[in-house]
Amino acid sequence: MTIKSVGSRWYKFDFHTHTPASSDHKNAGETETDWLRALMEAEVDCVAITDHVSGSWINRIKATYAELDIAESWYRPLHIFPGSEITITTGQSRVHILAVFDPSCNEATVTGVLGQCGIVQGHGDAEFTSSTKSIDDVIEIIQRAGGVAIPAHIDGPKGLLHNIQNSNQEIERWLKKIEAVECVNLDFLNGVSEELKKACAHLALVRGSDAHKSEDLGGRASWIKMSKPSIEGLKLALHDDTFCVVNGDENPNTLPNLYLEDLSIESMNYCGRVPGKPAKFQLHPLFNAVIGGRGTGKSTFIESIRLALGRDSExxxxxxxxxxxxxxxxxxxxxxxxxxxxxxxxxxxxxxxxxxxxxxxxxxxxxxxxxxxxxxxxPKDRFHVSIYSQKQINALASNANSLLDIIDHSDQVNVAQWRGDYNEEKNRYLSHERDIRQLENEIKNATHLQAQLYDVNSDIESFEKGGHKNVFNDYQKLVSARQSIEEAGNVDALVDSLLGVESIACHDLSFFGDKELPEDLKQVKDIHGIFIAEVEKIKLEAAGLREKLVGIVKARKESIDDSAWSKNAEDIEGRYHEVVSEYKNRGEEFDPAQYEMWLQTRNRIKEKLGRIEELKDRLEEKKKLSRKSLKNVFVLRRRLQIKRARFIKEVIGDNPYVRMKLLPFSNTKTIEESFRKAIGVEKGFSSSIYQEGQENSLLHKLVEAPKDLSLKNKVKLLDDLKKTVIGFSMGLDIPGVRLDRRLANSLEDKAENQPELFDRFTIWWPDDLLVVEYAKDIEKGKFENIEKGSAGQKAAAILAFLLSHGENPIIVDQPEDDLDNALIYQLIVSQIHQNKKRRQIIMVTHNPNIVVNGDAEYVNV
Structure with missing residues (x-):
């Protein structure tokens, strides 16, 4: 990833290189193109050409660079800083100093500086040519020419501090005149005296390859942050080396996954008024400062972004x-x-x-x-950008629990996903409870069915004790047998069929008439005559068969009537009519179908009672599922608390300015409103629900419980409260709780007509409480509740939180309004440096400490 050209970025800088112009170069046949290509393939952005007491290849390198084909696969932009490695002879040794100049300079600049140092011949000589000037003089000559003097390989041979462990006045004088040194070992100061270490404390440590052949170029380099590669940008970076010099091999140029590139405004009343030329404000992917006096449009900048991103309604x-x-x-x-x-x-x-x-x-x-x-x-969903005005920060500070909303929408907590899981489980529990009520209602019918079964059994028993059961059964069998016999002997359809044969009419060939017919038709007529005669015979035979069939049916009936079964049937029928007469004499109507209906009713009731047992089994299973679901609802609610607490620990941790702690189910400010909504009583009954000092009120123990009460005890208090409320809804008296009779009646009525209200109440939980503390004394690590802090202390704590989490762009409008300069530096600047590598930060401010000490990559004025 590459950073846009606007604002500052990191450049890979090789501070110490040699070309064939140096006498000790390892490859005299190397060309300018070879040299440039090696640097480009090593992905070097800036290079200082520092041949030994020479600048003869500077113009050659620049000219070749200007003619390179940018279409080459290995080509990349390179910024060339002319320079030289100057040898200085001291009393005991020879010391090398790098002179580095602006890219706009050339060979003449370097030759002129060498001349001032007393080097007019022997250019390129690595061993014998040296300056006739002192170290102090050479440093001053380089600086007067606009360059930067950097002692080369300071801790190595021919280095300014080679084999030196203690400081002296001369060394301290030299070190005060320079901003940076090239070192072989970045930890070289660990082995020196405290005095020497102190004398070097202001120095930027940089690296160079000291390459004497092209394949070594870029092997050792530093990353320098500049708005553009120039000697002024380099000087500023070396002066501010804590934030602008990195000696790691990894590229520090990073881009967040989401950032704003620019803001464009057209046809606003005071901005972008020229048709076709919108006002455009460029932005850097990392830290941007928007500065200006009051009334210069800083707030317009903020609110325009808010409008364009659709965040004005949030x-x-x-x-x-x-x-x-x-x-x-x-x-x-x-x-x-x-x-x-x-x-x-x-x-x-x-x-x-x-x-x-x-x-x-x-x-x-x-x-x-x-x-x-x-x-x-x-855009609110696709481009998550946090925008905070000072008034918003103050509003958050006055209601610290509102920060939970910010915590919940973090990727770590992801309240949207949690809410989906929670609502799904909650609805599952409510569904189980509805099924339980339905099953219980069906099971309640068992008592009524038992009474019905008793009555039916009594009727059947009375009927059967009179001996009428056998008479009735025999008669029913007789009726069934007669019906079966009659159906089996029914040949009416066959008789009708034979009768139909008799009635079939056969027609003569009358259409021929009496006229003479041709021989062939005469033959047909004779054939038809024979056919008619045969049909008539069959019709006569059918008539005989029908008479015979009628006789057979008659004979069958007479034989059955004379049989023993028929005589027994007469006895059965007689006994049946005697029973009918007996009931008639008692003034009752004997209805044989009634007994059958009793039997059917008994079977139906027994079937229902058998199903009741199944329903009881299902009810127990549903209750198990409901208890499991209720437990899962609580587990999910706890999971949210755990995620919140883990987020606070990871993000805030040991933050020196703010501390946060989540207290589960402890937000007493919202508990009464939340409780009233849960039981469906929004107004009235304060003495019963909660009134300060009223120990018998429902919420007294919860509201008055210590803030540090354990979760286990807090959950027990909540369970006791729920049992108490549900007990009142069932008409019970609960000792130790005074409840207005009208409220008790209301709860009973709701339990009767709105039972689901109490299902929802069972899974009601108070809100969590976010306790925010600010650093009252940073040095001593003393913290106090944010509610007791001043406006500045509150703002400091909230800002520490807002800046310390998330990777999305954050825009803050004038955070310094309520802060003194100490808090600005300790809080805002430190948080900017900690966070700007992973997210875009836009600070609208008129405080220079934020811009300068925060090391803004880009400043919009």
């Missing part, structure tokens, strides 16, 4: 801030205003565009087509 609960934004829209925008923010998301470009009275639109840039096209989605 502070609707902060009424006075929301009103200011609405006033801003009315006061500075008009029907033609267009505000656009370019967003880089994982190296893909998007534009979020605001227009008056229109929804915010998103466009995406296609590199292949070189054009923008409409894209889908809401």
């Amino acid at each position: 502070i609707s609960e902060l009424t006075h801030i929301h009103d200011e934004i609405q006033s801003f829209k009315k006061g500075v925008t008009n029907s033609d205003t267009k505000i656009s923010v370019t967003v880089n998301r994982r190296e893909e470009l998007y534009r979020s565009i605001w227009r008056h009275e229109e929804p915010v639109a998103i466009e995406k840039y296609s590199e292949s087509e070189g054009a923008w096209s409409v894209d889908n989605g809401d």
Whole structure:
């Protein structure tokens, strides 16, 4: 990934190199192109050409670089700093000093400096040519020429401090005149005296390859942060080496996954008023400072970004801030205003565009087509950017628990996913409870069914004790047998069929008439005559068969009537009619179907009672599932608390400015409102629900419980509260709790008509409490609750939290308003340095400490 050209970036800088112009170069046949290509392949951004007392290859290198084919696969931009390695002879040894000059300089600059140092011949000689001037003089000559003097390989042979462990006045004088040294071992100061270490404390340590052949170029280098490669940028970086010099091999140029590239404003009342020329504000991917006096448009910058990203509605609960934004829209925008923010998301470009009275639109840039096209989605969801004005920070400080919303929307907590799991389990529990009530209602019918079964059994027993059961059964069998016999002997269909044969009419060939017929037709007529005669015979035979069949049926009936079965049937029928007469004489109507109905009813009741047992089994299973689901609801609620606490520990940890602690189910400020909503009683009954000092009220023990009460005891208090409320809803009297009779009646009525209300109450839990403490005394590590802090201390604590977590862009408007300079440096500057490598930070400020000490990569004025 590469950083845009706007603002500062890190450049890989090789401070010490040699070309064939040096007498000790290892490859005299090396060309300028070979030399440049080696640096480019080593991905060096800046190079100092430091041949021994010579600048003869500087112009050659520059000329070759200007003529390179940028289409070459190995080509990359290179910034060339002319320079030289100057040898100085002291009383005991020879010392090398690197002279580095601006890229705009050339061979003449270096030759002139060498001349001032007394070197007019022997250029390039590594051994014998040296300056006639002192170390002090050479350093001053280089600096007067606009260059930077850097002692070469200071801890190695021919180094300024080679084999030196103690300081003296001369060494301290030399060191005070320079800003940086090249060292072989970055830890070389560990073995020297405290005095020498102190004398070197201000120095920037840099590295150079000291390459004497092209393959060694870039082997050792430093990363220098500059707005652009120049001698002034280098001097500033070396002076501020803590933040602007890195000696690691890893490229410190990093890009966050999401950052704003620019803001564009068209046709605003006081900005972007020239048609076709929108006001454009570039932004760096890392730390940006927006500066200016009061009334110069800093807030316009912030609120324009807020509008373009569709984030103007997210502070609707902060009424006075929301009103200011609405006033801003009315006061500075008009029907033609267009505000656009370019967003880089994982190296893909998007534009979020605001227009008056229109929804915010998103466009995406296609590199292949070189054009923008409409894209889908809401910028609030797709481009998570945190925007905080000073008033928002103050609002957060006055209600620390509102920070939970920020914590919940972090990737670590991910409350959206948690809420989906929680609601799913909660609905599962409510469904189980509905099923349980339905099953219990069905099971309640068992008592009624038992009574019905008793009555039916009594009727059946009475009927059967009179001996009527056998009579009735025999009669029923008789009726069934007669019906079966009659059906088996029924041949009416066959008789009808034979009768149908008799009635079939056969027609003569009358259409021939009486006229003479041809021989062939005469033959047909004779054939038909024979056919008619045969049919008539069959019809006569069918008539005989029908008479015979009728006789057979008659004979069958007579034989059955004379049989023993028929005589027994008469006895059965007689006994049955006697029973009917007996009931009639008693004034009752004997209904044989009634007995059958009793039997059917008994079977039906027994079947239902058998199903009741199944329902009881299902009820027990449902209760098990409900208990499991209830436990899961609590586990999920605890999981949210654990995620919140883990986030606080990871993000805040041992932060010296702010501490946070999550107390589960302990937000007493919202507990009464939340409890009332859970039991469906929004107003009244204060003495029963909660009244300060009223020990018999429902919420007294919870509200008055110590803040450090263990989770186990807090959960027990909650369970006791739920049992108490549900007990009252069932009409029970609960000792130790005084409840208004009207409230008790209301709970009973709700239990009868809204049972699901108490299912939901069972899974009700109070809100968690976020305790925020600020550093009252940073040195002594003393903390106090933020509610007791001053405006500045509150703002410091909240800012420490806001800046310490997340990787999304964060925009803060004038965070210094309530802070003194000590807090600004200790809090804001330190947090900027800790966070700007992983996220884009935009600070709108008029305090120079934030801009300078925070080392802004880019400043918008």
